[in-house]
Amino acid sequence: MTKPVIAVIGAGLIGRSWSVLFGAAGHEVRLCDMSQAALDQSRQWLAERLPAAAMQRIRFYLELERALDGAAYVQEAALEDLPMKLALFQSIEDLVDDDCVLASSTSALLPDDIFAAMRRPERCLVAHPANPPHLLPVVELVPSAATDPAVIDRVAAMMTDLGQDVIRVQQSAPGFVLNRLQSALVEEALRLVASGVASPDDVDRAVRSGLGMRWAFAGPFEVMDLNASGGFADYAARLGPALAASAPGGSETSAxxxxxxxxxxxxxxxSLDIKEIPARQRWLADKLQDLRRLKQPLRETSSEGALS
Amino acid sequence: MTKPVIAVIGAGLIGRSWSVLFGAAGHEVRLCDMSQAALDQSRQWLAERLPAAAMQRIRFYLELERALDGAAYVQEAALEDLPMKLALFQSIEDLVDDDCVLASSTSALLPDDIFAAMRRPERCLVAHPANPPHLLPVVELVPSAATDPAVIDRVAAMMTDLGQDVIRVQQSAPGFVLNRLQSALVEEALRLVASGVASPDDVDRAVRSGLGMRWAFAGPFEVMDLNASGGFADYAARLGPALAASAPGGSETSAxxxxxxxxxxxxxxxSLDIKEIPARQRWLADKLQDLRRLKQPLRETSSEGALS
Structure with a gap:
């Protein structure tokens, strides 16, 4: 049984990266862009990243009508412009089959706005990837008020099949989940620089050699869960007050x-039986050692001490 | 020339992990704890992680006086209790040589408080690691108002020799840099859960399969620098307003x-010539592919599509 045909609309970096993911997983991909130059560049970019067999599944189109013919799923990856997206999705709706699912890659616009004028908004959603999707295995699925939950389930299954971790965003609000988390850290990073507490390079070092290494394997809640013998509840009881005090708004407003x-x-x-915490701690320690080796293939120790 | 002798005070997880780092880099390490059981456990824990030659450089002490005899650097890793640390550092000061550097591993207390009663506070500082220091190669050096900048320089050189990335915190404030960045993201993560936008597991997925993978190799400012052809200035001009709008306090108060x-x-x-951005982008893409392989040693693609 063949996999459903995917139309990717927009051959910029996000559209190309989606095409790698879908193509590698066995889908026929129709990559559509109004610019022949963008399509030509995409063909070369994709050929450098996909095996020949997968590359044969990628087709390139200038015309929306031809690209959409027979598509079961549309992944829009055009510019972040609301009037343009509104018009684009109305054009798409006129050209696809009734059961075709329509997804936008938007990070900045809300699904209720993008799909406001659709005749059948129940099959429309935002499927927002991290950038670029073929290297960062995560996607957040964001329904509008009109989206059919069964459509979210179907897209979640397809994204899982691609190898993507699925975040089901329960309420559509600016930044969804990924960008709200990112913005919170970035905002504090900016404040540290603006107030002279640390240089920009030192802030980057703190993340890439500290926080980011753990977070590459375990999210913030799992990290806290593994950092106390009694798990998250134990951690929250012992360290919650100190963490609340160092939260951006101070303790009083802290969540x-x-x-x-x-x-x-x-x-x-x-997710994890409390008896399994020590084994999971060892797993994380092993992963961090693997990552240290990946980051520093040859670490040499100097023969002299620095404090002498 | 031999490396300076290190006294590590406190044989809990942080003290043991410091001992691995110092011992592996060639320092003689005196690990001191009031509990013989803690020392016995530490000996076994260290033996599982250090080669025999390095293990021979680790000594275990119940008495502070003997542990400090001849030490050039003291890394305190005791409980987070201000009166205890005040008393401990005064005892230490009475027992060490005049040029011995004294560092606390504290994450929760401020150096001006811990070292308030020292006769020679100029050689005292906070050297706060991530947890555990032997797996996360970062340390933040935090001076009190009285710390000699030359002492910070010397400790920075020694930490670099250990393989740690050094963050020079310019102003001592709760959370320093690491925990302020962590708290900002954690606070937003808590808000996402409390407001029903995402489940705890989905928040963890967003970090470990998205943000954290990039941040394991490049801090937030470098990530933004690499995500626009004109570098950070270009990124800030195009996406700064949207990021400000999704910051926790909204756009008006955004940094x-x-x-x-x-x-x-x-x-x-x-740090990076603008012409080098494409090469650094390729470097990051390669690192992300390596990390994906590390995380998913065998990724199989199912033979059937999920959207059918």
């Missing part, structure tokens, strides 16, 4: 005092 | 509107 800690405790214990 | 973007642009161009 440490709300419902989140109990919800996270419950989710962590459903 | 995107302050001095930080210009400072970061300057720092990035001093």
């Amino acid at each position: 440490w005092h709300g419902t989140a800690p109990a919800l996270i405790t419950q989710a962590r214990r459903e | 995107w509107h302050g001095t930080a973007p210009a400072l970061i642009t300057q720092a990035r161009r001093e």
